Amino acid sequence: MGILDDYRPGPGFCEVFADDGARRHYQPLLDRLRELTPGDMEDRARLTDATLRNLGITFAVYGGDEGIERTWPIDLLPRIIPSPEWGMVEAGLIQRTKGLNTFLEDIYVGERAAIRDGIIPEWVVLSSDGFKRAAVGVEVTEQARCVVAGIDLVRDDFGVYRVLEDNLRVPSGVSYVVENRAAMRRAFPRLFEKYTVRPVDDYGSMLLAALRHQAPTHVADPTVVVLTPGVYNSAYFEHTFLARRMGVELVEGGDLVVNDHQVFMRTTRGFERVDVIYRRIDDEFIDPVVFNRTSVVGVPGLLGAIRAGNVAVANAIGNGVADDKAVYPYVPDLIKYYTGEDPILPNATTYVLWDDEQRSMVLDRIDELVVKPVAEAGGYGIVIGRSASAKELAQARKDIEANPRNYIAQEVVELSTHPTYVGGEIAARHIDLRPFVVTGETIKVVPGGLTRVALQEGSLIVNSSQGGGSKDTWVVEDVGGG
C-alpha cells in the first residue's frame, strides 16, 4: 500500500523530502499517512468539506456560474514548520513590519527623513497610487499605521524564505488559519498526539487588544466595530468571524453615521458612539465625501472624524504607499535605515529599471527575468522572460526604454512544493505562506499563517479565486526520534 509510495517531488525546494529522505519534522506525519488507505483519505476529505459547508466557511467567487459561494478548499496534509526555523521567520516579520510602519509614519507625519537622506526617491513615494494626501498629518498610536499586516513569503530553490509582497491595507485570510486548524482537528485527531502544535485560536483577543490600543486616548472603554462592505464581499465570512471572535458588532457603512465629527452606529436603542473601526473596505471607498463619490459602502464624513482625532481607523488610510511594487525594492534599505539592523528576510531579487546600470543588465537578461509594471495589479502586464515570445520580449524592451519608471524586474522564484491530496492521490504542488503580523503594544505574529496551494500541476497561482487551495500550517516544537 502506502499512498506516498509513488510520490515524486516537483521542481523547486521540497518541503517534506531532502535528498537523503524525509525531513525529521515530517516523519510522524508520514508514518500516520502510511496507516491510511485511499478510502480513508477520501472519507476525511468529504467529511471536512461537508462540515465547512454547513458552518458557512465559504468564499464568494465573482462571475462564477455555480452561484456566488464556494466551500473553502482545505488540503488534508498540513504544512509543518519546525520551531527554530519559525523563530527566524517570525523575527524577520517583526523587523519588517516595524520598518514599514516607521516608513509610513515618516511619510505621513514625520519629516520624510528617508527621502531627505536618499534612501528612496521622492517621486517613487509621491507618485504611488497608495499615497493618500488626505492621510498626511493624521496621527496614530505608537506608529501602528498597519495594525494587521499579511506578508507573503515564498521559499526559493535553497529553501530560503523570501518576501514576495507586503499587504498592509486589508489583508485577508486569517479566519481560514483558525478554521483550517479546527477542520484538521476533526479530520486527524490522532495526528495531533504526535506533535506539539502552537495554537492559533486566540487571534480574536490578540486583534482586539491591538485595536483597543489604537483608541483615542480620552476614551476609557473604547467601542470597537468591524466595518464590512457587506454580505456579497468575497471575504464576508472572515468579517463575521472577526466580529464574532472579538465580540464586537459587524457594521456596514449604512449602520454608521457621522455627526459633529463623531462616529455613531444606529442601534435599536439609539445612537452609540464608535471609537475604533477595524475596516475591511479599501481606502477609495471608505468615505464618499473625500474619495470615490459613488461609493455606497463607505461612511460620509468619516475622514473628518479621523482627522479630528475622535475615531481611530485600522489599518490607517494611505498604507498602500508602503506595499507598492515600486517601493518594494527599497524596503530592505528602509529597514536597515530605520532599525539599524540587516534585514532578516530578503526580498526576491529585484531590479529597478529607472536605475541606468540595473536597466542595461535587465535588458541583456530579459529572457530569464520577470518584468512587472508597477502600476498594474492582479498580474496584468507581467512578462515572464523564459516563456515569452521573441516579439513579446522586443515589445517589453521597447516599453522599458520608453518608460523605465513604470517597471521593475525580478529573478524568477520557483515556489517550494508540498505533497497535496488532489484527485484521489498525493502529488507535489507549489505553495506560498501568508503570515499575519499584529501590531499593538508589542508586535505579535500568528504562529504559521495561511499556506496557499496552487492546485493545478506546475501552476504558481495560489489565489483561492483562481482555483487555489490552502493547508493548515503547523509550527511544531522539536520532534524527538527520527
Add this chain to the structure above:
Amino acid sequence: MLSRHADGLFWLGRYVGRAVDVNRLLDVAYNAQLERSADEGAEVWRDLLRVLSKQDDFSEKHGAGLSTEKLNRFLVFDAAQPGSVAHSVRQARTNVMNVRDAVPIEMLESVNALHTLLASRALEAIADSSPHEIYDAVAVGCRRIAGVIEDGMARDDAYSFLMLGRTLERAEMTCRVIEVSASVGRDDAATWMGALRSLSGMHSFLRTHGPLASAGDVADYLLHSEVFPYGVLHCLRSAAEHLASVTEAGQWQSPRALGRVASQVEFMDVPRVDSAQFESVMDEVLVGIRRVANTFTEDLYRFGREPSLFSFEAM
C-alpha cells in the same frame, strides 16, 4: 443591537416559523386527502392553497389540476416561490448570513443543513413515492433550528427580536387557518379537527374539551387558549413581552399597535363561525397583526432619520 441586525433577526424568526408551519400544513393536508375521493382530496389541497393565498400563483404555474406531486413541487421544493418551504429556508439563510455575528454558530449550521437538504436531489427523488418522509425530514431539520434557539441563545435582545418575528408569524398563520376553516367548513367538525391538527393543537384540545366539542369551541380555543402555543392571543401576548424587553416605554409605536390588536382579540365576542361577521372580525385581526409588523420596521429605522443628524456640514 444594530437596527439592521434586529431587522434580520425578526425576519429570521418569521421565515423559520413559516417553513415549519407550511411543512406541517402540507403534512396534515396530505394525510387528510389520502382517505378521500379524488375530488374531495383536491378540495383539501385547494383549502391549503387558500390558507397561504397561493391559488393564483399555483394555477399559473401548474394549471388547474391538483395533486400531491404538484403541491410538493410547488410548496416544498420551489425556492423561487414565496411561501414555499424552500423559499422560506433560503430567506432564513440569507438573514442568518446578515446577522451571523449576532447568533450562535449552530444557528448557521442548522439552517444551512436544512437548506442543503432541500436542495439535494435525493429528497426530491423520494417526493412522489413517500411524501411523509419529506415532511418528516423537514420537520426534523426545523426542530434542530428550534433547539438552537431554545438552548443555544442567550435571552438577550437578539433572542427577543427573533421571537417577536416567530410569534407574529404564528399568530398570523393561526388566523389564516381559522379564516379558511370557517369559510369552507362552517361548522363541520372534521374541518375544525384538521385545523387543530395542522397547528399541533389536536392533543391539547382533546384533553381540555373532549372530542364532542363544537366548531365554535375550536375557534375559541385557537383564538383564546392560554396554554396553546399557536393560540392567537397567546402569541400576541408573548410578542408584546418580547417587544417590551427591547425598547424603552414610549419610544416606539409598534407596542401600541400590538396592544391594540391583542386586546381586540382578548375582548372580542366570537361570532358564530358560519356568520359573515366572523369573517370580517378575522379580517380585522389579520390587518391589525400586519400593522404591527409594518410599524415595527418603521420603528427600527426611525433612528438616523432625525433631521439634526443630516444637517452636518460635509467637511
